Amino acid sequence: MDKLSFENHIASRYDEELEQIFSQLMAMGGKVEQQVQLAVKAILDSDSNIAERVIQGDKDVDRMEIRIDEDCVLVIARRQPTASDLRLVISVTRAVADLERIGDEAEKIAKHALELIEHGPLMSGYTVVSQLGVSVTAMLHNALDAFARFDADAAMRTIDEDKQVDQEYKAALSELDTLMASEPALLKQYLNLVWIVRSLERIGDHAKNLCEQIVFVAKGKDIRHQ
Amino acid sequence: MPDMKVNEKHVTVGKQFHDDPRMTMRNVNVFYGEKQAIHDVSIDIGKNEVMAMIGPSGCGKSTFLRSLNRMNDTVEGCRVEGEICMDGESLYNTKLDVVELRARVGMVFQKPNPFPKSIYENVAYGAKIHGLADSRIDLDEIVENSLNKAGLWKEVKDRLHQPGTGLSGGQQQRLCIARAIAVTPEVILMDEPCSALDPIATARIEELIKELSENFTIAIVTHSMQQAARVSDRTAYFHLGQLIEVNPTEQVFTMPEHELTEGYITGRFG
Amino acid sequence: MNNSAENLRRIQKSLKKRYFVERCFLWSGRAAITLGLLAVLVLFVDITSKGYGAFRSTEILLDIHYDADALGIDNLHDEKQLAFADWDVLLKNALREQFPDASGRKERKQLYGLVSNGAGFDLKERLIANPKLLNTSEKVWIIADDDIDTYYKSWLSGDPYAERMSEKQIQWIEVLDEQGAIALKFSKNLFTRGDSREPEQAGIWGAVMGSLFTLAITFCLSFPIGVAAAIYLEEFAPRNRLTDFIEVNINNLAAVPSIIFGLLGLAIFINFFHVPRSAPLVGGLVLTLMTLPTIIITSRAAIKSVPPSIREAALGMGASRHQVVMHHVLPLSMPGMLTGAIIGMAQALGETAPLLMIGMVAFIVDIPQGFTDPATVLPVQIFLWADSPERAFVEKTSAAIMVLLSFLIVMNMTAVWIRKRLERRW
Numbered sequence: 035m036d037k038l039s040f041e042n043h044i045a046s047r048y049d050e051e052l053e054q055i056f057s058q059l060m061a062m063g064g065k066v067e068q069q070v071q072l073a074v075k076a077i078l079d080s081d082s083n084i085a086e087r088v089i090q091g092d093k094d095v096d097r098m099e100i101r102i103d104e105d106c107v108l109v110i111a112r113r114q115p116t117a118s119d120l121r122l123v124i125s126v127t128r129a130v131a132d133l134e135r136i137g138d139e140a141e142k143i144a145k146h147a148l149e150l151i152e153h154g155p156l157m158s159g160y161t162v163v164s165q166l167g168v169s170v171t172a173m174l175h176n177a178l179d180a181f182a183r184f185d186a187d188a189a190m191r192t193i194d195e196d197k198q199v200d201q202e203y204k205a206a207l208s209e210l211d212t213l214m215a216s217e218p219a220l221l222k223q224y225l226n227l228v229w230i231v232r233s234l235e236r237i238g239d240h241a242k243n244l245c246e247q248i249v250f251v252a253k254g255k256d257i258r259h260q
Numbered sequence: 261m262p263d264m265k266v267n268e269k270h271v272t273v274g275k276q277f278h279d280d281p282r283m284t285m286r287n288v289n290v291f292y293g294e295k296q297a298i299h300d301v302s303i304d305i306g307k308n309e310v311m312a313m314i315g316p317s318g319c320g321k322s323t324f325l326r327s328l329n330r331m332n333d334t335v336e337g338c339r340v341e342g343e344i345c346m347d348g349e350s351l352y353n354t355k356l357d358v359v360e361l362r363a364r365v366g367m368v369f370q371k372p373n374p375f376p377k378s379i380y381e382n383v384a385y386g387a388k389i390h391g392l393a394d395s396r397i398d399l400d401e402i403v404e405n406s407l408n409k410a411g412l413w414k415e416v417k418d419r420l421h422q423p424g425t426g427l428s429g430g431q432q433q434r435l436c437i438a439r440a441i442a443v444t445p446e447v448i449l450m451d452e453p454c455s456a457l458d459p460i461a462t463a464r465i466e467e468l469i470k471e472l473s474e475n476f477t478i479a480i481v482t483h484s485m486q487q488a489a490r491v492s493d494r495t496a497y498f499h500l501g502q503l504i505e506v507n508p509t510e511q512v513f514t515m516p517e518h519e520l521t522e523g524y525i526t527g528r529f530g
Numbered sequence: 531m532n533n534s535a536e537n538l539r540r541i542q543k544s545l546k547k548r549y550f551v552e553r554c555f556l557w558s559g560r561a562a563i564t565l566g567l568l569a570v571l572v573l574f575v576d577i578t579s580k581g582y583g584a585f586r587s588t589e590i591l592l593d594i595h596y597d598a599d600a601l602g603i604d605n606l607h608d609e610k611q612l613a614f615a616d617w618d619v620l621l622k623n624a625l626r627e628q629f630p631d632a633s634g635r636k637e638r639k640q641l642y643g644l645v646s647n648g649a650g651f652d653l654k655e656r657l658i659a660n661p662k663l664l665n666t667s668e669k670v671w672i673i674a675d676d677d678i679d680t681y682y683k684s685w686l687s688g689d690p691y692a693e694r695m696s697e698k699q700i701q702w703i704e705v706l707d708e709q710g711a712i713a714l715k716f717s718k719n720l721f722t723r724g725d726s727r728e729p730e731q732a733g734i735w736g737a738v739m740g741s742l743f744t745l746a747i748t749f750c751l752s753f754p755i756g757v758a759a760a761i762y763l764e765e766f767a768p769r770n771r772l773t774d775f776i777e778v779n780i781n782n783l784a785a786v787p788s789i790i791f792g793l794l795g796l797a798i799f800i801n802f803f804h805v806p807r808s809a810p811l812v813g814g815l816v817l818t819l820m821t822l823p824t825i826i827i828t829s830r831a832a833i834k835s836v837p838p839s840i841r842e843a844a845l846g847m848g849a850s851r852h853q854v855v856m857h858h859v860l861p862l863s864m865p866g867m868l869t870g871a872i873i874g875m876a877q878a879l880g881e882t883a884p885l886l887m888i889g890m891v892a893f894i895v896d897i898p899q900g901f902t903d904p905a906t907v908l909p910v911q912i913f914l915w916a917d918s919p920e921r922a923f924v925e926k927t928s929a930a931i932m933v934l935l936s937f938l939i940v941m942n943m944t945a946v947w948i949r950k951r952l953e954r955r956w
Contacts, residue, residue: 042523042528043526043527043528044527044528044529045527048527113527114486115526116485116489116513116514116525116526117512117513117514117515117516117521117522117525117526118522118526119526120513120514121514121515254514254515329846331842331845331846334841334842334845336768336769358848359848359849359850360848361848362845362846362847362848363847363848366846366847367846369839369842369843369846371839373837373839373840373842373843374843375840375843375844375858376840376862385844385847385849385857386847386848389847389848389849389853389857390848436843439843439847440846440847443847443848
């Protein structure tokens with residue numbers, strides 16, 4: 035069962051309902067991806083406007099989560115989905131939770147960015163953020179892409195990317211460690227950066243969870259915690 | 261869209277055999293005159309297992325079920341080929357008497373069909389015709405036990421001698437189950453036992469099936485996939501007279517092996 | 531595609547016509563039923579108005595002297611003496627005493643003609659029942675002759691029919707009427723006697739008994755045979771050309787004119803098996819042949835109406851086919867079978883034609899005592915009386931029809947009662 039579609043149900047409304055849930059999920063994914071990109075941009079550009087926009091944008095993400103969850107509950111109540119349909123609906127509810135957490139992390143990054151801007155920008159340390167940001171946004175993008183196509187192979191490859199993100203995260207932490215030791219006066223600002231790096235790493239983990247859901251939908255295998 | 265055609269040399273996918281079988285069916289073919297209703301079905305039903313048989317109308321699941329206690333014998337022009345064994349004894353090829361067989365393989369039908377006699381007479385009927393009770397006291401005991409097992413005793417104990425047809429649909433069906441288990445069969449066949457009942461009565465019967473599976477082997481044909489999912493240990497999917505897939509129920513309803521099964525249970529057949 | 535307003539307009543246009551057709555249908559149905567009821571009503575009124583008179587007969591009060599010398603007997607236990615005695619002499623003496631004015635042979639004959647020919651035998655029975663009456667007198671109501679009966683009834687209703695009456699007889703009746711010595715009494719003869727050439731002596735009891743004996747034979751033979759055949763055909767027989775052929779023939783037999791069965795009975799039962807002619811036995815056999823198809827067809831319908839789910843349930847419990855039939859199918863279809871049988875019996879009760887062929891149309895005075903005694907049946911009796919020239923038989927015929935109809939009504943009501951009683955819901 036590699037090929038997946040929502041079509042050809044005897045009840046065509048069922049097709050539409052699943053289609054709608056899925057397209058909402060994709061929209062939410064797009065929105066969350068944008069949130070992460072903007073949050074990273076807010077730090078790198080020290081732009082408090084962008085940061086404010088991200089914080090505002092998280093409310094949209096929350097609304098989308100609730101909306102999709104409601105639709106999933108309705109489909110379960112109305113259609114009692116089985117087999118691939120069941121896996122799809124269940125994975126969507128899980129994926130929505132992960133996306134919402136990613137949104138939250140993006141909001142946190144934006145808040146720390148605002149604090150950084152308030153305390154006055156740092157001279158160094160941004161490179162680690164920018165590097166990790168690129169990796170994580172790429173990973174998130176790949177995960178959503180794989181979801182759109184239910185591509186289990188792509189999802190597996192994306193899961194592998196998480197190891198690299200983890201390595202980059204550790205490297206970033208140790209570099210920030212050295213910077214903090216050398217400039218104890220800026221400890222507060224560097225701590226902000228630590229939190230930001232930590233959030234990016236969490237986003238990578240959530241992207242990995244998304245990929246695991248893709249494998250669950252496509253292959254029926256639960257590969258979490260393995 | 262799954263390919264709806266079934267190739268001639270079909271092989272059943274999944275786990276159709278059982279380590280500790282009560283009934284074993286091998287290469288069973290059933291014909292109605294010229295028309296073949298069942299094609300080469302091999303499957304085991306394990307001891308104390310609830311086996312659900314699902315599939316679209318006319319897929320042969322009821323026909324197959326009815327050949328397990330030779331109810332098809334009453335249909336003119338019906339012919340069963342292959343081997344159907346119960347505890348290693350062949351149903352069709354040896355001298356196993358059909359009366360004995362039906363005492364060992366009870367049946368519950370789609371429409372509740374109590375005899376137009378009293379509740380007591382209904383339950384006692386099997387014991388009477390098979391001579392299972394030596395005395396009235398024995399018979400009373402059989403009736404009470406069976407009604408108890410069917411979860412009907414409390415509801416009817418004060419009106420045992422009123423007609424069984426005066427009960428509600430769900431009670432009637434439980435009465436039929438009590439009637440079937442009164443002769444302590446090894447296997448109970450159920451042919452869409454809840455299709456004429458409301459959801460509450462259905463829930464009661466489903467509950468009962470689960471309880472009965474402690475003592476009996478149960479094969480149930482059902483149109484309700486949710487019901488199959490709720491009550492059965494394994495599920496067999498029939499399509500155009502062929503057995504497509506047999507697998508543990510939890511697998512069939514989350515990750516079926518065959519695309520025809522997938523198509524049927526997700527509601528994708530026209 | 532029509533829009534909805536246009537459709538609505540068309541629907542409204544057609545409504546009037548539709549309701550009109552519906553009303554026409556309703557009224558034609560009502561008219562048909564009214565017509566049917568009217569026909570039945572006319573029949574009943576006609577028959578009752580003609581026949582009610584037959585339930586009462588004219589009787590004349592005479593002072594009878596049981597004169598042993600006149601009778602020529604001295605011992606009431608001597609059968610021979612009783613048989614040879616001239617019982618009419620008692621009547622003649624009494625009449626002469628009552629009307630001494632009758633003179634001459636002709637007038638005497640007219641005087642004796644006031645009472646029934648058979649009235650002497652009634653006196654004989656009276657005397658035998660009560661021997662103490664010998665040589666004493668008593669007032670006795672003597673049954674009148676049929677012509678007197680007809681005249682008196684028509685005279686009472688104000689439109690005297692005097693065709694067969696003499697002047698003298700009319701005078702005598704007026705005298706008797708003034709004395710209160712002539713009256714209408716309940717006609718015991720009608721319900722206790724067999725047929726007779728004398729209308730006032732004729733009764734239907736012989737025909738009733740004949741009908742009962744015949745029907746008993748018919749029921750005892752046709753019900754078990756019919757039910758057994760129906761059960762075999764419905765439950766056990768394989769579906770093949772032979773059973774199809776049998777089925778077609780049973781249906782055909784139900785439509786065979788009944789007189790053919792009479793011919794069959796004559797040829798086989800009487801000429802070949804030498805069953806006594808005119809007996810209820812042979813009548814029952816012939817009517818059995820005639821009612822069998824009806825009973826088989828209704829019994830099969832009753833068996834078919836037993837839901838297959840009951841059979842399945844019993845088979846599923848391990849009952850043999852025989853047990854299924856005996857425990858379930860037969861009890862459930864019994865009301866239908868009995869109803870069918872009773873309708874068949876009612877048909878047989880009203881049947882005349884086949885019985886004519888086997889000699890049940892003979893003139894039989896004695897009341898049959900068993901299945902092999904010569905007998906006739908109610909419809910044949912009606913046929914015979916309708917054919918008789920005496921005017922008094924007209925009302926007898928109608929009375930017999932009333933009796934036959936009441937038998938049929940009772941039988942049909944029994945059928946309804948049995949159905950109501952035994953019918954079960956499932």
